[in-house]
Amino acid sequence: MSARNDKTSKQDRGPSASGPGKAVVTEATPSMAQYLEIKTANPDSLLWYRMGDFYELFFEDAVVASEALGIVLTKRGKHLGEDIPMCGVPVHKADDYLQRLIKFGYRVAVCEQLEDPAEARKRGAKAVVRRDVVRLVTPGTLTEETLLDARARNFLTALALIPLAQRGADGASVALASLDISTGEFEVGSTLSGDLAGELVRLSPREILVSDRDDADETCKQAVAISGAAVTPVAGAFYDHRAGERELKAKLGVAELGGFGTFSRAELATIGALLKYVDLTQIGKKPLIRPPKRASAQDILLIDAASRASLELTKATNGDKRGSLLHAIDRTVTGPGARELAARLAAPLRDVGIINARLDAVGYLVEASALRTDLRNSLRSAPDIARALSRLSFGRGGPRDLGAVRDGLSAAQACGRLLEAKSGTIGLPNELQAIAERLAAAPAALREELENALNEELPLLKRDGGFIREGYSTDLDEARRLKETGRQVMLELEARYQQQSGVKTLKVRHNNILGYFIEVGQASAQPLMQPPHSDVFRHRQTMANAIRFTTEELIATEGKIATAGERATSLEQAIFTDLARRADEAEVPLAAVAAALAELDVATALSDIAEDEGYTRPLIEEGTALEIRGGRHPVVEQALKSERQGPFIENDCLLGDGAAGEQQQSDGEGGSELRAARIWLLTGPNMAGKSTFLRQNALICLMAQMGAFVPARYARIGVLDRLFSRVGAADDLARGRSTFMVEMVETAAILNCATPSSLVILDEIGRGTATFDGLSIAWAAIEYLHEVCRSRTLFATHYHELTVLPERLQEVANVTIEVKEWRDEIVFLHKVRPGAADGSYGIQVAKLAGLPPQVTERAAEVLAMLEDAERRGSNSPEAILDELPLFAASRAVADKGEGARRSAVEEALDRIDPDELSPRAALEKIYQLKSLCRDDDA
Numbered sequence: 001m002s003a004r005n006d007k008t009s010k011q012d013r014g015p016s017a018s019g020p021g022k023a024v025v026t027e028a029t030p031s032m033a034q035y036l037e038i039k040t041a042n043p044d045s046l047l048w049y050r051m052g053d054f055y056e057l058f059f060e061d062a063v064v065a066s067e068a069l070g071i072v073l074t075k076r077g078k079h080l081g082e083d084i085p086m087c088g089v090p091v092h093k094a095d096d097y098l099q100r101l102i103k104f105g106y107r108v109a110v111c112e113q114l115e116d117p118a119e120a121r122k123r124g125a126k127a128v129v130r131r132d133v134v135r136l137v138t139p140g141t142l143t144e145e146t147l148l149d150a151r152a153r154n155f156l157t158a159l160a161l162i163p164l165a166q167r168g169a170d171g172a173s174v175a176l177a178s179l180d181i182s183t184g185e186f187e188v189g190s191t192l193s194g195d196l197a198g199e200l201v202r203l204s205p206r207e208i209l210v211s212d213r214d215d216a217d218e219t220c221k222q223a224v225a226i227s228g229a230a231v232t233p234v235a236g237a238f239y240d241h242r243a244g245e246r247e248l249k250a251k252l253g254v255a256e257l258g259g260f261g262t263f264s265r266a267e268l269a270t271i272g273a274l275l276k277y278v279d280l281t282q283i284g285k286k287p288l289i290r291p292p293k294r295a296s297a298q299d300i301l302l303i304d305a306a307s308r309a310s311l312e313l314t315k316a317t318n319g320d321k322r323g324s325l326l327h328a329i330d331r332t333v334t335g336p337g338a339r340e341l342a343a344r345l346a347a348p349l350r351d352v353g354i355i356n357a358r359l360d361a362v363g364y365l366v367e368a369s370a371l372r373t374d375l376r377n378s379l380r381s382a383p384d385i386a387r388a389l390s391r392l393s394f395g396r397g398g399p400r401d402l403g404a405v406r407d408g409l410s411a412a413q414a415c416g417r418l419l420e421a422k423s424g425t426i427g428l429p430n431e432l433q434a435i436a437e438r439l440a441a442a443p444a445a446l447r448e449e450l451e452n453a454l455n456e457e458l459p460l461l462k463r464d465g466g467f468i469r470e471g472y473s474t475d476l477d478e479a480r481r482l483k484e485t486g487r488q489v490m491l492e493l494e495a496r497y498q499q500q501s502g503v504k505t506l507k508v509r510h511n512n513i514l515g516y517f518i519e520v521g522q523a524s525a526q527p528l529m530q531p532p533h534s535d536v537f538r539h540r541q542t543m544a545n546a547i548r549f550t551t552e553e554l555i556a557t558e559g560k561i562a563t564a565g566e567r568a569t570s571l572e573q574a575i576f577t578d579l580a581r582r583a584d585e586a587e588v589p590l591a592a593v594a595a596a597l598a599e600l601d602v603a604t605a606l607s608d609i610a611e612d613e614g615y616t617r618p619l620i621e622e623g624t625a626l627e628i629r630g631g632r633h634p635v636v637e638q639a640l641k642s643e644r645q646g647p648f649i650e651n652d653c654l655l656g657d658g659a660a661g662e663q664q665q666s667d668g669e670g671g672s673e674l675r676a677a678r679i680w681l682l683t684g685p686n687m688a689g690k691s692t693f694l695r696q697n698a699l700i701c702l703m704a705q706m707g708a709f710v711p712a713r714y715a716r717i718g719v720l721d722r723l724f725s726r727v728g729a730a731d732d733l734a735r736g737r738s739t740f741m742v743e744m745v746e747t748a749a750i751l752n753c754a755t756p757s758s759l760v761i762l763d764e765i766g767r768g769t770a771t772f773d774g775l776s777i778a779w780a781a782i783e784y785l786h787e788v789c790r791s792r793t794l795f796a797t798h799y800h801e802l803t804v805l806p807e808r809l810q811e812v813a814n815v816t817i818e819v820k821e822w823r824d825e826i827v828f829l830h831k832v833r834p835g836a837a838d839g840s841y842g843i844q845v846a847k848l849a850g851l852p853p854q855v856t857e858r859a860a861e862v863l864a865m866l867e868d869a870e871r872r873g874s875n876s877p878e879a880i881l882d883e884l885p886l887f888a889a890s891r892a893v894a895d896k897g898e899g900a901r902r903s904a905v906e907e908a909l910d911r912i913d914p915d916e917l918s919p920r921a922a923l924e925k926i927y928q929l930k931s932l933c934r935d936d937d938a
């Protein structure tokens with residue numbers, strides 16, 4: 001199913017020549033026995049086995065990892081008479097390598113040393129250092145900044161089919177629970193199995209847990225495959241609703257869940273599986289969990305997976321972010337803001353009140369441009385509080401995470417003050433007022449404490465030390481002073497030894513293995529190895545170019561420094577732990593601040609783009625109106641602008657009941673009126689802009705319902721319940737379905753689910769099959785949409801025959817996109833006007849695309865004959881085509897004629913000497929040449 005599974009199964013091959021195998025554990029050396037025992041407990045993960053400064057991989061794991069990471073595969077010792085393959089990853093580069101393995105779909109079990117090697121030695125020379133797995137790293141359970149995309153959520157989703165007997169009135173058949181452990185964001189809900197793929201694409205989890213009871217279900221399998229997430233099969237026993245309820249209550253610290261909504265038994269079971277898996281991978285470490293949000297199908301605009309892909313919401317068709325709606329409208333300046341915007345775009349709302357509240361905030365900030373600039377400047381310095389907090393509570397945080405909380409709180413203070421100044425004078429819209437209140441409630445004492453405690457520049461790891469400000473703790477200052485003095489003593493010692501030995505290049509150095517030592521170049525080392533100096537300088541190590549020594553005094557001084565250093569380090573660690581605990585205790589208000597900053601970022605970003613790109617506030621209402629005046633495609637418009645390809649031509653779209661009463665003059669040429677109808681049938685040549693027009697109206701509705709201003713001069717939208725888009729046929733060979741089959745499956749989904757509140761965009765359905773089949777399917781689909789679904793529909797087609805439908809169906813109108821012919825060339829005006837296309841212009845478009853002239857000329861011949869035959873009402877197309885001269889014969893005739901004409905005219909031209917001609921003679925020559933041309937044509 002997934003890349004991970006392919007790779008896991010590779011590891012699951014069981015005992016092999018290079019694999020250890022369970023049976024042999026007892027015959028191994030003590031350290032090998034320890035390795036094998038841990039590996040046996042983690043068969044489907046690559047085991048990273050900590051040895052000093054490296055994570056080592058052995059046996060099959062080493063082979064797999066060295067291949068995936070491109071690192072050297074070596075050998076280490078023997079097991080059962082065979083070499084043990086091995087490769088290693090330096091600890092300081094671990095994140096980098098982890099990221100790559102996770103990307104390839106592997107899981108990694110990180111096994112650490114749980115005691116100092118010195119401790120182990122106390123138990124005997126052969127005692128093995130205690131080790132165990134401290135964490136399983138999987139795609140859906142990441143917390144490290146380096147492993148995560150700052151601008152995307154990282155959901156782990158558990159899903160379960162709901163048994164028939166447990167299904168409610170809504171018919172939902174799949175329960176889902178999703179948790180991003182890097183922020184604590186938590187969503188629970190149920191969906192119809194037909195909507196599962198769309199729901200998974202909306203959530204876009206990195207990893208999905210599927211019960212082994214459900215993994216044979218076809219719908220489930222397909223939806224999971226479409227989502228592109230790694231799949232982890234888990235035992236059905238994980239799905240225990242009682243455990244889910246108990247765990248959730250414990251995590252949220254409540255006795256009853258009623259305050260968070262009602263959860264069905266199946267939902268509690270998926271929560272149970274999710275939390276159990278998190279516990280399992282985090283080896284008991286507790287993640288932060290925010291109160292669950294209920295994702296309800298009634299609250300959001302439903303968009304299925306195919307429509308999401310065809311509208312290029314978060315990814316363009318080629319898989320790039322560039323070219324997507326999200327990329328075009330994302331002006332957020334923080335990671336959490338970008339995540340919030342992506343979540344809103346993925347789940348536009350249906351509640352008119354909430355949408356309008358969001359629009360009020362955006363509108364306010366469009367007007368208050370100075371405030372917006374100040375807010376955006378303050379937000380730019382706001383780090384990701386939510387992710388920092390999650391790492392701190394997992395015990396994986398470092399000084400920079402504390403710094404993130406500090407800087408986030410000070411950005412919150414700055415933004416809070418800016419908003420407060422306005423709320424006092426003219427009042428803020430509700431959304432901004434709510435943000436201001438959360439910012440005002442930020443834990444000020446924690447911010448002050450962190451500001452007092454932390455240095456400006458902070459190291460990544462707490463063990464690096466030096467992050468606590470001087471003056472914060474007298475004990476720490478004292479220990480640091482002693483450590484510094486020790487360093488000074490070392491410098492004095494170095495000077496004294498140089499003088500004493502006469503070796504000016506003698507240096508006192510330090511490294512992690514030897515500690516302090518004296519180093520002298522090979523050439524100058526002789527005096528130190530002879531009396532009297534050899535009594536003081538004891539040889540330690542001979543290097544290629546240098547010799548290293550130590551002295552009694554050096555060892556004693558080192559001891560003093562080490563003691564002061566160790567004390568400073570342990571004091572600093574203790575302060576860190578205390579500050580991390582205080583941040584963890586302030587988790588609830590900090591999460592509120594983080595959410596408020598993200599929402600503020602989204603509101604300011606949406607108003608920024610609204611002003612820059614000239615977007616307007618849409619009117620959102622109940623009902624089924626859809627009136628868009630002067631609409632543009634947000635992505636194509638930007639692309640035209642950046643490529644300086646001329647302006648985007650705006651267009652109106654008048655669909656639905658509400659628009660019909662208010663027909664207005666369109667600003668198109670010709671003064672013709674666009675008629676509002678429930679279904680617009682759009683015909684027009686290729687390249688005229690049909691797909692662009694179709695999609696732009698869908699995107700405008702979607703943007704409006706996410707609470708954004710829209711690229712139009714005016715937009716009035718009766719809220720949509722579902723948005724369908726079927727644009728362009730794409731093969732789905734990976735799933736073994738032809739273009740036509742895919743098209744029909746998707747069209748069926750639309751016809752079965754669309755309601756009078758939906759918007760349906762259909763582009764050339766039926767094209768993938770024989771003409772009459774396709775035409776009939778398109779015809780029947782329009783009738784069904786008109787009579788049964790009654791959805792607002794834009795239907796683009798090349799079947800000219802469909803343009804008679806408005807005569808039979810009252811709520812269908814013909815529209816076309818204007819083009820002009822000029823000297824046998826086609827000029828695209830991109831303007832939607834009433835009526836049907838008067839030709840398909842396919843041959844002109846083919847010419848533009850650079851098809852060889854022989855082909856387009858020949859196509860014109862074929863077309864002319866076919867059209868002529870149709871006019872005469874005679875022969876079938878096949879018979880006409882039989883009558884056509886063969887391509888080669890027709891070319892030969894044409895070439896002959898062309899060759900003759902060229903030579904006659906050319907010969908005449910050749911004989912002309914322009915310098916010799918009087919104006920009158922020149923005119924005569926022109927007449928002569930023209931008559932030559934006529935002769936040739938005859």
Ligand SMILES: Nc1ncnc2c1ncn2[C@@H]1O[C@H](COP(=O)(O)OP(=O)(O)OP(=O)(O)O)[C@@H](O)[C@H]1O
Pocket residue numbers: 636640647648649650651684685686687688689690691692693830831
């Ligand atoms: N309203 C517009 N203003 C300016 N340029 C436009 C407009 N609409 C479309 N275009 C340009 O025309 C190109 C073709 O548009 P589009 O793909 O929508 O045409 P189409 O009619 O759907 O073609 P086909 O039938 O071949 O799929 C776009 O890439 C864009 O550059």
